[in-house]
Amino acid sequence: MNGVKTCPHCHNAVDEKDNYCRFCGRSLKPGRGFFYSHSGIILAALVLGPFALPLVWLSKIISTPAKWIYTLLLLLLGVYLAVAFYHAFLLMQDATQLLLNGGLPTL
Numbered sequence: 001m002n003g004v005k006t007c008p009h010c011h012n013a014v015d016e017k018d019n020y021c022r023f024c025g026r027s028l029k030p031g032r033g034f035f036y037s038h039s040g041i042i043l044a045a046l047v048l049g050p051f052a053l054p055l056v057w058l059s060k061i062i063s064t065p066a067k068w069i070y071t072l073l074l075l076l077l078g079v080y081l082a083v084a085f086y087h088a089f090l091l092m093q094d095a096t097q098l099l100l101n102g103g104l105p106t107l
Contacts, residue, residue: 029060037061041070050078 003016010024020027027033034040036059044052056062056070 030058032060038066045070045074045077049081050074 004013005016006012007014007021007024007026007028009026010021012021012023014021014023014028018028019032035044035055038061041052041055041059041062044055053071053074056067056074059067062070
C-alpha cells in the first residue's frame with residue numbers, strides 16, 4: 001500500500017511515489033523540475049546569463065561533468081558580457097564627449 005503525503009505547494013494529498021503533483025503539476029522532489037533539466041538551464045542561461053549557475057549545481061538530473069561544462073560556459077558568457085558592456089560604456093562616453101564639445105574634431 002502506497003503512503004499518502006501532501007504537496008508542499010498546493011497542500012493536496014498525493015501518492016508517495018508521485019514525482020509531480022497531479023493537482024498543481026509542480027515537482028515533488030527538489031532539483032528535478034523543468035528549470036533543472038538541460039533545456040530549462042539553457043533557457044535560464046539565455047534569460048539570466050551567468051546568474052543561472054545556481055540552477056546548474058542544484059540540479060539532480062544533470063551529471064557532474066555536464067555541470068562543469070555548463071559552469072565554464074556560463075563563466076565565459078559572464079566575462080564576454082562584462083567586456084561588451086565595458087566597451088559600450090566607453091563608446092557612450094566618447095559620444096557624450098563629442099556632443100559636449102560641439103561636434104566632430106577638425107583635422
